[in-house]
Amino acid sequence: QVQLVESGGGLVQPGGSLRLSCAASGSIFSINSMGWYRQPHGKQRELVAAITSGGVTNYNDSVKGRFTISRDNAKNTVYLQMNSLKPEDTAVYYCNAAEVYYGGSRGYDYWGQGTQVTVSS
Numbered sequence: 159q160v161q162l163v164e165s166g167g168g169l170v171q172p173g174g175s176l177r178l179s180c181a182a183s184g185s186i187f188s189i190n191s192m193g194w195y196r197q198p199h200g201k202q203r204e205l206v207a208a209i210t211s212g213g214v215t216n217y218n219d220s221v222k223g224r225f226t227i228s229r230d231n232a233k234n235t236v237y238l239q240m241n242s243l244k245p246e247d248t249a250v251y252y253c254n255a256a257e258v259y260y261g262g263s264r265g266y267d268y269w270g271q272g273t274q275v276t277v278s279s
Contacts, residue, residue, distance in 0.1 A: 160183070163181050169276045171277070172278075179237050181235045186258060188211060190210060190256055191209065191211075191255075191256040192208065193207060193227070196251045198249040206225065208254075236253060247275060248278070252270055
């Protein structure tokens with residue numbers, strides 16, 4: 159079984175920074191794409207950023223130039239460095255692993271439990 163565990167959320171003032179981490183576990187051989195999604199209260203979940211195993215990245219236009227996604231393939235961990243945070247970045251942030259090869263099997267769309275990010279003065 160594959161599990162994703164997130165950490166690093168919290169309360170930060172506008173203009174501040176936070177770093178989210180997400181570690182995948184479970185006899186994993188490889189993960190294709192990993193990413194971060196967010197869901198503001200009462201709104202739909204949206205892609206924030208994603209990164210392939212080869213390092214190709216994709217960002218939501220609203221975070222370009224402020225957020226940076228990276229990953230450590232050896233540790234099956236993905237990070238999201240968030241700078242210049244705005245109140246509209248407030249949301250629950252979810253980690254996603256899109257295609258995972260583990261224990262001789264392949265699975266799709268694994269999600270973390272979510273971590274709250276609140277940007278407020």
